Amino acid sequence: MNFISLFTQFKEESISGRYLTNSHIEPVLENLKQDFEISVIGRSVGNKPIHAVKIGTGKTKIFMWSQMHGNESTTTKALFDLFKFLKSDFEEASDYKNAFTILCIPILNPDGAEAYTRVNANEVDLNRDSVDLSQPESQLLRKTFESFQPDFCYNLHDQRTIFAAGDTSNPATVSFLAPAYDEERNYNDSRLKAVSVIVAMNEELQKHIPDQVGRFDDSFNINCIGDMFQSLNVPTILFEAGHFQEDYQREETRKYIFTALMKSLQFINENDVVCKNINEYLRIPQNKIKFVDIVCKKFSFLVDSLKRITNFAIQYKEVLKNNKIEFEAFIVEVGEELNSIGHVEYDGDGGMYTDDSNSIPEVNKKADFYLNDKIKFVNGIINE
CATH class of the missing domain: 3.40.630.10 (Zn peptidases)
Structure with a gap:
């Protein structure tokens, strides 16, 4: 059959x-x-x-x-x-x-x-x-x-x-x-x-x-x-x-x-x-x-005016809203060494990470951010 x-x-x-x-x-x-x-x-x-x-x-x-x-x-x-x-x-x-x-x-x-x-x-x-x-x-x-x-x-x-x-x-x-x-x-x-x-x-x-x-x-x-x-x-x-x-x-x-x-x-x-x-x-x-939902590699950010480059992992949380499951993306790991594979991966190529708060990728932060102030990520995904 x-x-x-x-x-x-x-x-x-x-x-x-x-x-x-x-x-x-x-x-x-x-x-x-x-x-x-x-x-x-x-x-x-x-x-x-x-x-x-x-x-x-x-x-x-x-x-x-x-x-x-x-x-x-x-x-x-x-x-x-x-x-x-x-x-x-x-x-x-x-x-x-x-x-x-x-x-x-x-x-x-x-x-x-x-x-x-x-x-x-x-x-x-x-x-x-x-x-x-x-x-x-x-x-x-x-x-x-x-x-x-x-x-x-x-x-x-x-x-x-x-x-x-x-x-x-x-x-x-x-x-x-x-x-x-x-x-x-x-x-x-x-x-x-x-x-x-x-x-x-x-x-x-x-x-x-x-x-x-x-x-x-x-x-x-x-x-x-x-x-x-x-x-x-x-x-x-x-x-x-x-x-x-x-x-x-x-x-x-x-x-x-x-x-x-x-x-x-x-x-x-x-x-x-x-x-x-x-x-x-x-x-x-x-x-x-081995997996997370999204991996972002080689994103830079500023700490005390010093530029640092890091990687971070993003995972979806499944949330019930209005009888529908929505996938909300949050940062779950930040570090130079990530062992996880992303189902989706982005290479920032050293570009600058910014967001609407302190412009530092942090665990438990909602995955809405920018790369080089030009590329907008919404819920972890590039917003075309």
Whole structure:
């Protein structure tokens, strides 16, 4: 199958961007009711409905959940693209519905989604609550897991723009992890099954985003839901949707998450998932923190009438304003030696930095400034 072509055909156009809440997905869910089993399986701290989508009647059961962190919406978009494909009359869509029973929670944390926060309404990180189960959303996830008894779990997240795919200078556009099930990070049959699926997804993604797939850190933390489910002997896969060049709305990344989801279904459907390729998994480069959003090099400024030349790094903060995410640029590091790579880089060539305050680049300062009093930077970017 040509997954990229399928994405173009089945992209759910009614949802897009970074801000995704119940109000955005509920009309789409209403339209899916004639094809799939749509239900409200619980309520959030703020009494918002938590929806579930059940697809297919097959023997192999896959449990997927997204927006456990409310501000991580890319994988939710890809789920709706997958739903649109599965309701089609494609032969493979019918095959998958016969082979699988897929249970999805598109937005586990609707309060966090609405507030655009990582945490829930009680300011608890649900991905650190798998032991205490102190929150209704965590309790619901665990209850659903136990009643559904899945054969595979997909834990769907976003990751920040700071990650590179290993030692490359490429962003980690998609990262995976077969979480550890014990402190020693051993590999048992359950974890190896997750590894096998990841290797298949990586092989497909390398055709489209070569050297932009990473492997997430596998330090064991039983409070994390993936580690918990893996420890309960269910093959669990962490998906991390990351940055693609110039794609801050993550519409390109969405395409590659859809591709990974589709490849995983194809692979599980066509293969007896027994891992023989641990080395291929370990060759996927581990994520490294190497990026900032913008780097400005060789900008000069005056201190006590003396000219100094420095570099500085700029990072966006994601701010919810009027139901839209705005990216506000702030200086986060200043120094002659910067180890970070910028997704965008400017060479000041020794030109003079000025701004509307003290004309010195400083940490936490809004990234609005001038170069040589002629070139204006607004929100970190040259204002043409």
